[in-house]
Amino acid sequence: MNVSRETLRELGLGVRDMWLVGLGVVPLGLAFGLLMVQSGFAWWWTPVFSMLIYAGSTEFLAIPMVLGGVGPASAAMTGFMVNFRHLFYGLTYPRNAIRSTFGRLYAMYSLTDEVYAVISARQQTTRHTGPRLIAIHVMCQALWVVSGLVGALAGERLPGTIEGMDFALTALFIVLAYEAFQASRDMSAVLIAAGIAVLAAFVVPGQMLMVALIAYFLVLLVRFWVPGVDKRLEWKR
Numbered sequence: 001m002n003v004s005r006e007t008l009r010e011l012g013l014g015v016r017d018m019w020l021v022g023l024g025v026v027p028l029g030l031a032f033g034l035l036m037v038q039s040g041f042a043w044w045w046t047p048v049f050s051m052l053i054y055a056g057s058t059e060f061l062a063i064p065m066v067l068g069g070v071g072p073a074s075a076a077m078t079g080f081m082v083n084f085r086h087l088f089y090g091l092t093y094p095r096n097a098i099r100s101t102f103g104r105l106y107a108m109y110s111l112t113d114e115v116y117a118v119i120s121a122r123q124q125t126t127r128h129t130g131p132r133l134i135a136i137h138v139m140c141q142a143l144w145v146v147s148g149l150v151g152a153l154a155g156e157r158l159p160g161t162i163e164g165m166d167f168a169l170t171a172l173f174i175v176l177a178y179e180a181f182q183a184s185r186d187m188s189a190v191l192i193a194a195g196i197a198v199l200a201a202f203v204v205p206g207q208m209l210m211v212a213l214i215a216y217f218l219v220l221l222v223r224f225w226v227p228g229v230d231k232r233l234e235w236k237r
Helices: 005-023 025-038 045-052 056-067 072-083 086-092 101-109 113-122 130-155 165-184 187-203 205-225 227-233
Strands: none
Touching (some): 005 113, 005 130, 025 045, 025 130, 086 205, 101 130, 187 205, 205 227
């Protein structure tokens, strides 16, 4: 199979776009691998989770759900609520640049926060081609799977347990949220999310996260479907 020089160039550009942000995935992958082994899973379960689930937040959540015997319906609902933001990613993702059916299916499967952040940040100034987009996806997933595997293998050789590994995901979301705010400067999104979280914590403390996610999801839908409401709520610094 012959690959044109232009395709190779676009693949290289995709790797270049992703590698710096992708390095930020490595510590999280290492933490996930360590947590998997220290939770009682064999090391080889780490790449299985990373290939079948491939959603950092859901993978971390899957550990206690599997160990606790959570039913498939509850697990599916939890996974949907944690990852519902991906519905909005698809609205602005340049999927038409990917011509092959397999490429589009892979892009749907492997669209993560990091991949979307890299692509959306350059969308106004960069002409994204199919090979370039696929290279971004593959680079990110490769770094995640390999770092998770390394973490799992290292975890099998470490004595005892290491505290705080499960906080790595929270730290990543804090960084991503801050970067998203820096890009949009929309204070209303932050204040509405914080207000909903505080209200849910008082009203339904036992189901705070789920209720807050559903409520904010509905707010986002209203803002998307009714541009006038979105314009009134917008408060840019």
